Structures are given as structure tokens and as C-alpha cells.
Amino acid sequence: MTEIRRYAIYHAPPAGGLARRAADWLGWDAERGQVAPHPDLGLPAGEMTGEPRRYGFHATIKPPFRLREGQTVEGLVQALDALAARLPPVVLTGLEMRPLGGFLALVPEAESAALQDLAAEVVCALDPFRAPLTEAEIARRRPERLTPRQRELLALWGYPYVLEEFRFHMTLTDRLSPELTDRATPILRAWFNEVLPRPYRIEDLCLFGEKADDGQFVLLSRHPLKGGAQRLGY
Numbered sequence: 001m002t003e004i005r006r007y008a009i010y011h012a013p014p015a016g017g018l019a020r021r022a023a024d025w026l027g028w029d030a031e032r033g034q035v036a037p038h039p040d041l042g043l044p045a046g047e048m049t050g051e052p053r054r055y056g057f058h059a060t061i062k063p064p065f066r067l068r069e070g071q072t073v074e075g076l077v078q079a080l081d082a083l084a085a086r087l088p089p090v091v092l093t094g095l096e097m098r099p100l101g102g103f104l105a106l107v108p109e110a111e112s113a114a115l116q117d118l119a120a121e122v123v124c125a126l127d128p129f130r131a132p133l134t135e136a137e138i139a140r141r142r143p144e145r146l147t148p149r150q151r152e153l154l155a156l157w158g159y160p161y162v163l164e165e166f167r168f169h170m171t172l173t174d175r176l177s178p179e180l181t182d183r184a185t186p187i188l189r190a191w192f193n194e195v196l197p198r199p200y201r202i203e204d205l206c207l208f209g210e211k212a213d214d215g216q217f218v219l220l221s222r223h224p225l226k227g228g229a230q231r232l233g234y
Contacts (some may be wrong), residue, residue, distance in 0.1 A: 004209035006066055007076060009122050010058035012206045012219060017195030022057035025049065025172065025191070030056025030208065033218040041187050048184065052171040055217045056208065059170045061122045063159040064210060065130040076129045077207065077221060083125050084205050084223035090114045094198040095170070097189045102175035104188060106196075108168055115168055115202070122205065123162045133158050
């Protein structure tokens with residue numbers, strides 16, 4: 001059995017056109033746990049996708065964490081299943097591709113209070129399973145570059161971009177030069193626009209795990225959101 005060293009709660013699209021194209025573009029299919037072939041789009045896909053390839057195609061809800069001493073993965077799965085059972089699905093008008101902090105990502109077309117609420121609930125409710133950050137883990141977040149509020153969130157929740165700092169995004173590339181961003185944007189926009197669902201539904205939470213042997217993330221389980229009516233994200 002594969003040893004898992006960290007866990008994360010992500011959103012990942014179900015099997016279909018978007019999931020398939022994203023896995024091929026990144027070169028890693030997290031659901032199958034296997035390498036995927038890059039498409040021939042006239043771009044250096046392998047050189048552009050090193051970091052997102054490791055994590056698989058996803059949007060972070062609760063960032064990767066080590067299990068706290070005394071907690072078990074079985075307990076985490078049960079808690080996640082119970083949490084998902086009481087949280088409603090979220091419906092967004094759609095997704096669009098944009099440059100974001102130097103990389104390209106799929107983001108919601110409009111802000112969504114329902115999505116912000118979902119992410120905040122997951123971060124807070126499952127935090128008893130998260131081991132405290134080590135000094136080395138804190139240092140890797142470069143706290144000197146964070147705002148005071150982001151440093152506070154890092155200390156409280158193990159990550160600076162949660163609660164009001166959370167921005168839903170599905171990363172497609174590493175940080176790119178402006179020239180490569182300009183070149184890649186229309187190509188990738190055309191590649192993904194064909195398979196972007198409208199509206200875009202978030203109907204489950206995904207438990208991902210980081211494999212200890214190679215650091216790749218894989219999908220471990222899906223947990224349907226069953227809590228009442230879907231909440232419109234617009």
C-alpha cells in the first residue's frame with residue numbers, strides 16, 4: 001500500500017472532458033495515479049507545468065497537511081464524509097482562464113459568497129486533524145513577504161490564503177515569463193473553453209494524498225455534498 005505523508009481537501013472535476021484535458025495538459029492524472037501524455041499544442045508543456053503536475057488538477061480547499069499525532073486517516077475520512085453530508089453543493093456561472101500571480105489558472109467568472117463559505121467551513125471543521133507547522137514549514141511560506149493578516153492566518157490555520165484571503169483557482173502552469181504568458185493564453189483558452197461546463201457545479205469534496213515515495217498527489221476518495229439545495233455562487 002502506498003504510504004501517504006500529507007493529506008489535502010481539494011475540488012477536482014469528475015471524469016469528463018475538463019478532467020481529461022487538464023490531466024493531459026499537466027501530464028499527471030491524479031484520479032488514476034498515472035502519467036498522462038501532453039497534448040501537442042505547440043507549447044513546451046513539460047517545462048510549463050512542473051509544480052501543478054505534482055499536485056494534479058484541482059482547486060485547493062484545505063491545503064496539504066500532516067496528520068496530528070493521535071489522529072488517523074480513517075477518522076479524517078469519516079469526518080470529511082460527515083462534513084460533506086451537511087454542506088450544500090455550489091453552482092457557479094462558469095470558469096474562465098486568467099493570468100494569476102504570474103501563472104495561468106481557471107477561476108470563477110464572478111465572486112461567490114457560497115464558495116467562500118464552503119471553503120471556510122472545510123478549513124475550520126477539519127483543523128483538529130492538522131499537525132502544527134514546523135519552523136521549517138513556516139519558513140517556506142516566507143512570512144516576511146506576507147501581510148499581517150496572512151501571517152495571522154498562517155499561525156492559526158497553517159496557510160496564509162484561507163478564509164477572507166481564499167481565492168478559488170485551478171492552476172494550469174508554473175510562473176511564466178510575460179512573453180510565454182502572452183503566447184500560451186490564447187492557445188490554452190481555446191483548448192479548455194471547449195470543455196468548460198456552464199454552469200459549473202461543485203458537488204463533492206476530494207481527499208488527496210501526497211505519496212511518500214515520489215511526492216505526487218493522488219485522489220484517494222470523493223465525498224458528495226448533500227446538505228440541502230445547491231447554493232448559487234452568483
